Amino acid sequence: MTSQSEHPARPDLAAMLTDQTTACAPAREALLAGGRLRFSSRVAPDWTVRGIAATRLGWARKVGLVTLGLDESVEILSRHRDVSFLTGLLDAPDRSWFFTLYFDATGTGLLACSAVKNQPSTRKSVRRFVESSGSLAGAHDQTKAAPGSGELTDERPRSLHRSSSGREEHA
Known part of the structure; x- marks a missing residue:
């Protein structure tokens, strides 16, 4: 489940979107432009989040989707074993891109960011x-x-x- 509200202990998200992956700068721009942001209501184990990201990467390659930072995110997530993640979803204001933000279990550290382009x-x-x-x-x-x-x-x-x-x- 996702919620529209921000996690109370979460620091400024725009400041967190630095250079973890190539999708971070466009995600920061989308956030500052008023993109819709939702957070997972609970943490998920590393293998679940990593598996979803890897499956999304394989699917994107198979059907020819344009992605940003997805391969980098899979690599970053694979380095974090036996931990839990909190995820966030960010839609660009014009819905041209959909971003996934990967946080540590507390939601205070952004580990990676990926994006998939919404294309006809x-x-x-x-x-x-x-x-x-x-x-x-x-x-x-x-x-x-x-x-x-x-x-x-x-x-x-x-x-x-x-x-x-x-x-x-x-x-």
Whole structure:
């Protein structure tokens, strides 16, 4: 879960965005221009945060997304083993870039920053992937390509239903 408010013990974030990665300067500009900032409500273990960042890097390379500092962030995170991280998300005011900020568990030290560009070709790449594989994340993903339309819908496949425990099962 994320929250709109700043962590009470967090120092000035703009001053923290120095030169950890190549995404820090654009993130600082986006923050000062009024970008939307949200923080995770809890810390996550190093392997979770590192795994998500590495998966995002692999996906970005596969579909040709423009990134800043993502490879550097993965490298920095891999040097911090057996610790927890707090993450923040920053959207540029014009939504042209989406930044991920990686903090120490207290939220007082910024370790890395990465960015993914919001670009029209991304949607086409995702759509092609969805149409060829049937989903973005496997059988539990409910976002499907509408047949022949090339558009994404949120319809649940008819072969899936929810059991009494809330889990999706094939009919």
